[in-house]
Amino acid sequence: MTKLAKLLEDRGWTQRDLQREIFELYNFKIGDDRISRMVNGKLLNYHLHTARMIADALQVTIDDIVEI
Numbered sequence: 213m214t215k216l217a218k219l220l221e222d223r224g225w226t227q228r229d230l231q232r233e234i235f236e237l238y239n240f241k242i243g244d245d246r247i248s249r250m251v252n253g254k255l256l257n258y259h260l261h262t263a264r265m266i267a268d269a270l271q272v273t274i275d276d277i278v279e280i
Contacts, residue, residue: 214250214251214252214253214279215276215277215278215279216250216251216266216277217251217252217253219270219272219276219277220251220270223270227244227247227248227251228244230247230251230266230269230270231244231247233269233270234265234266234269237265237268237269238265238268240265242262242265246258250266253279256279260274263277263278
């Protein structure tokens, strides 16, 4: 399980909830497929701006979501 998946599970959030929160904060839609690949660990190399949006939506640091 990825850090991102664990954070979502701990909060009781779905991928759609994360997507909605990012849209509310940034007026930017990250596609369903992209969110799914990040949550499931199939996309590990994504832009810093994307990581910042996700971290802000979850109110955590980038280190809390990025796999090393």
